[in-house]
Amino acid sequence: MLIKHGINSGFGAIYTLASSPVLRRQQFLIRSLGDYSDQNTNTHQKRMQGIKFTSGASLEADAENVLRAITPTLDPNRHKGQAGKIAVIGGCREYTGAPYFAAISALKIGADLSHVFCTKDAASVIKSYSPELIVHPVLEESYGVRDDEKRVISGKILAEVAKWMERFDCLVVGPGLGRDPFLLDCVSKIIKLARQSNVPIVIDGDGLFLVTNSLDLISGYPLAVLTPNVNEYKHLVQKVLSCEVNDEEAHEQLLSLAKRIGGVTILRKGKSDFISDGETVKSVSIYGSPRRCGGQGDILSGSVAVFLSWARHAIRDGDSSFSSKNPATLGCIAGSALMRKAASLAFENKKRSTLTTDIIEYLGRSLEDICPVR
Numbered sequence: 487m488l489i490k491h492g493i494n495s496g497f498g499a500i501y502t503l504a505s506s507p508v509l510r511r512q513q514f515l516i517r518s519l520g521d522y523s524d525q526n527t528n529t530h531q532k533r534m535q536g537i538k539f540t541s542g543a544s545l546e547a548d549a550e551n552v553l554r555a556i557t558p559t560l561d562p563n564r565h566k567g568q569a570g571k572i573a574v575i576g577g578c579r580e581y582t583g584a585p586y587f588a589a590i591s592a593l594k595i596g597a598d599l600s601h602v603f604c605t606k607d608a609a610s611v612i613k614s615y616s617p618e619l620i621v622h623p624v625l626e627e628s629y630g631v632r633d634d635e636k637r638v639i640s641g642k643i644l645a646e647v648a649k650w651m652e653r654f655d656c657l658v659v660g661p662g663l664g665r666d667p668f669l670l671d672c673v674s675k676i677i678k679l680a681r682q683s684n685v686p687i688v689i690d691g692d693g694l695f696l697v698t699n700s701l702d703l704i705s706g707y708p709l710a711v712l713t714p715n716v717n718e719y720k721h722l723v724q725k726v727l728s729c730e731v732n733d734e735e736a737h738e739q740l741l742s743l744a745k746r747i748g749g750v751t752i753l754r755k756g757k758s759d760f761i762s763d764g765e766t767v768k769s770v771s772i773y774g775s776p777r778r779c780g781g782q783g784d785i786l787s788g789s790v791a792v793f794l795s796w797a798r799h800a801i802r803d804g805d806s807s808f809s810s811k812n813p814a815t816l817g818c819i820a821g822s823a824l825m826r827k828a829a830s831l832a833f834e835n836k837k838r839s840t841l842t843t844d845i846i847e848y849l850g851r852s853l854e855d856i857c858p859v860r
């Protein structure tokens with residue numbers, strides 16, 4: 487049986503056999519969508535029907551239409567939590583900014599609740615940045631734990647996170663996590679738990695250090711998104727493909743990388759962002775900012791988490807042709823586009839003194855410009 491995909495994949499209209507791996511994975515995604523009561527089904531259907539991924543043979547995603555299609559309307563019948571509950575696993579003695587940037591970005595875009603699971607040292611600092619965040623001081627680094635206590639403490643940490651897991655629409659693992667071996671071992675268990683619970687996971691920063699060295703954690707999980715920067719991408723390519731980054735064949739290499747990790751979605755950050763799930767490659771090249779201050783990747787990971795969650799719901803509520811799309815790819819396209827637009831607005835205003843906190847202040851307006859609240 488031949489089935490026409492509802493959305494152009496970027497390589498012309500695609501027809502595929504019902505038994506293809508793409509379709510099987512997409513059907514798995516549909517099956518794996520959780521319960522979500524949405525009053526706006528028809529609105530979503532209309533918006534999703536409007537998505538066109540690319541024009542012609544270009545790889546450039548039609549990011550604004552993706553944003554419009556997946557962003558839920560603000561409906562007075564909805565209750566707290568329905569617009570998204572995100573958890574960031576990150577924050578240690580050294581890094582408190584990164585988890586804050588990711589978690590606050592999720593709220594500024596429109597998620598209802600944003601949690602941070604971090605070490606005890608980091609917790610009060612992160613709380614002091616914002617009363618909006620729900621901060622759990624549960625993680626431990628090796629220096630605070632005796633060897634004979636490790637097994638018990640690791641069990642307690644997992645139990646603490648497990649209490650919450652089913653409530654989350656997406657985890658962001660890695661911003662400001664650090665590289666302490668005991669802490670990373672506990673985070674491996676958290677990733678396994680999220681996977682068992684079918685919760686999508688965005689892996690960034692030190693989370694990429696962890697999974698690059700333990701690929702089994704995410705391999706073959708279609709709800710995993712990796713967001714490597716230039717260094718992290720280099721390590722991933724070396725480890726997985728046993729070669730160096732090849733910019734002459736950048737798209738093919740990204741495709742093979744995503745395919746070799748079992749169809750996870752990879753967002754390769756750079757001058758243009760490239761996104762692949764091992765089947766297609768899309769790019770987002772809209773103008774951003776020439777400022778490269780630290781923390782912009784953290785905004786991106788928090789944003790992708792929200793949009794991925796919204797895309798899952800929009801796909802579930804859309805018509806049959808759209809319910810076969812990959813929410814991870816949609817989430818990456820939307821997150822990348824919004825981050826770059828906000829960065830460009832912040833730079834217009836602040837020029838060389840633009841900081842990550844300035845960019846965060848433009849997330850709301852950037853989304854509003856594309857997808858106004860009605």
Ligand SMILES: NC(=O)C1=CN([C@@H]2O[C@H](COP(=O)(O)OP(=O)(O)OC[C@H]3O[C@@H](n4cnc5c(N)ncnc54)[C@H](O)[C@@H]3O)[C@@H](O)[C@H]2O)[C@@H](O)CC1
Nearest residue numbers: 581582583584661662663691692695698717718721780781
């Ligand atoms: N204000 C803050 O708290 C900020 C904290 N950040 C955090 O800082 C930490 C480091 O991020 P950076 O952006 O500085 O990282 P970099 O991209 O600078 O990488 C740090 C170092 O680790 C190496 N590396 C990366 N992946 C590796 C792998 N798989 N195996 C071995 N070596 C690897 C790189 O070669 C580099 O030397 C992350 O947790 C990140 O989230 C950043 O997000 C920036 C802002």
Ligand SMILES: Nc1ncnc2c1ncn2[C@@H]1O[C@H](COP(=O)(O)OP(=O)(O)OP(=O)(O)O)[C@@H](O)[C@H]1O
Nearest residue numbers: 715755756757759774775780781782783784786825
């Ligand atoms: N040369 C560039 N021109 C325009 N935008 C860029 C450029 N490089 C990166 N970006 C954008 O900046 C964002 C963050 O990418 P970056 O490579 O700085 O991540 P990072 O190093 O992980 O950041 P962080 O400091 O948060 O860890 C991405 O959304 C990407 O689109």
Ligand SMILES: [Mg+2]
Nearest residue numbers: 691715783784
């Ligand atoms: Mg980073």
